[in-house]
Amino acid sequence: MKPLSATEIRDSVVNATADEIARMPLPGLHETIWAEREYLGWRDPQSPQRGYIVYWRGDTPVGMVLRAASREPGRSMSAFCSLCRTQQPAHQVSLFSVPKAGQAGRDGNTVGTYICSDLACSTLIRILPPPSQMQPNPAEMVVTRGAGLLERLEGFTNEVLKPAD
Numbered sequence: 001m002k003p004l005s006a007t008e009i010r011d012s013v014v015n016a017t018a019d020e021i022a023r024m025p026l027p028g029l030h031e032t033i034w035a036e037r038e039y040l041g042w043r044d045p046q047s048p049q050r051g052y053i054v055y056w057r058g059d060t061p062v063g064m065v066l067r068a069a070s071r072e073p074g075r076s077m078s079a080f081c082s083l084c085r086t087q088q089p090a091h092q093v094s095l096f097s098v099p100k101a102g103q104a105g106r107d108g109n110t111v112g113t114y115i116c117s118d119l120a121c122s123t124l125i126r127i128l129p130p131p132s133q134m135q136p137n138p139a140e141m142v143v144t145r146g147a148g149l150l151e152r153l154e155g156f157t158n159e160v161l162k163p164a165d
């Protein structure tokens with residue numbers, strides 16, 4: 001993805017109050033390897049239930065605040081991330097509830113989905129199997145996986161931006 005500045009990130013958030021946006025901690029933008037990310041995702045060290053996702057939706061950065069649900073004990077052994085579609089041990093995938101943008105969100109409407117707990121789908125999709133007859137060029141898989149990830153993130157964003165019914 002194209003790099004984002006701190007100002008672009010703060011200006012991009014669609015579903016939080018000005019106060020929440022001002023308090024939002026940012027990850028180390030200088031250390032970020034932008035070329036290896038589809039979206040920038042991070043958890044809030046101050047309030048661990050909180051997470052953030054920012055990405056380029058066309059030419060416009062869009063950011064969202066996410067809230068992880070408390071873990072339900074005794075859930076299944078493995079779970080799928082709805083964005084990168086990677087199957088993982090259940091504790092590495094969290095149910096996030098994301099407030100909707102605008103009035104719908106202020107009225108308490110949220111959209112829920114399972115996403116990698118560390119919001120690092122981009123790292124996961126770059127873990128490749130060794131080349132095989134079936135998959136002679138694993139590097140191409142990253143391109144396909146990245147496109148799929150962005151498409152699903154786009155779809156999820158549409159849900160967040162859609163006014164309540």
Ligand SMILES: [Zn+2]
Pocket residue numbers: 081082083084085086115116120121124
């Ligand atoms: Zn994921």
